[in-house]
């Protein structure tokens with residue numbers, strides 16, 4: 001619970017059998033998470049057994065997404081989440097549990113909080129964030145920031161994010177990407193839907209096990225180009241046909257204020 005509001009954590013998993021148990025324990029130890037949804041995306045054999053062994057197993061649900069892909073897995077987790085705040089992270093030891101407090105603190109003022117992995121002081125030894133990935137992510141993020149004239153952005157590939165449930169339900173019908181560039185699609189849609197959003201630095205540490213995406217430079221370049229294509233396509237689409245996103249709403253009043261008002265009405 002965070003300020004009397006429930007918190008769901010989504011862990012998409014494909015190839016994290018050896019790290020998922022530790023990740024669940026670490027995030028659960030923060031004491032602010034109410035449910036963990038593990039989205040098994042045709043994951044490595046033995047993943048379910050590792051999940052079942054955790055101390056948090058009574059609060060952990062494993063759901064299965066047969067459509068292969070990072071985006072498909074996260075979108076499946078979103079459909080199952082019930083918390084007032086929904087956080088997404090990866091169970092590959094690259095994200096640190098205590099950063100959920102940082103995300104939630106900002107979520108009191110913002111509808112969507114995106115993590116950024118490009119702040120030098122928070123890139124730890126062994127993390128897969130060399131010069132190419134760091135400046136590549138930064139450059140594509142700046143392209144997005146410029147094209148949409150939005151808040152300061154420094155990363156387009158960070159899985160760690162926190163969204164309020166009512167905002168998620170409003171924007172998720174617009175999601176379409178099943179693959180690895182779902183991250184920037186969600187960012188663009190939250191911009192086009194005029195949500196109040198911010199990006200905050202998170203720790204980025206060494207991965208356990210083998211990355212299937214950014215560990216390979218050729219795959220990472222291809223992904224970067226796909227991301228640029230997606231960002232430009234959404235920009236042109238929204239200029240040519242603003243009606244596509246016309247039911248965008250102005251930023252809503254603060255969630256906690258709303259809750260306080262509801263409580264007062266109940267009294």
Ligand SMILES: Nc1nc2c(ncn2[C@@H]2O[C@H](COP(=O)(O)OP(=O)(O)OP(=O)(O)O)[C@@H](O)[C@H]2O)c(=O)[nH]1
Nearest residue numbers: 012013014041068069070073090128211212213214
């Ligand atoms: N690659 C990949 N990842 C998936 C898939 N389904 C779910 N995921 C999850 O998406 C996350 C990203 O995959 P990673 O292999 O860690 O890729 P990455 O984060 O770009 O690479 P690192 O920076 O080295 O961690 C992980 O939590 C995976 O479990 C899938 O079909 N393919």
Ligand SMILES: [Mg+2]
Nearest residue numbers: 090092094211
């Ligand atoms: Mg990863």
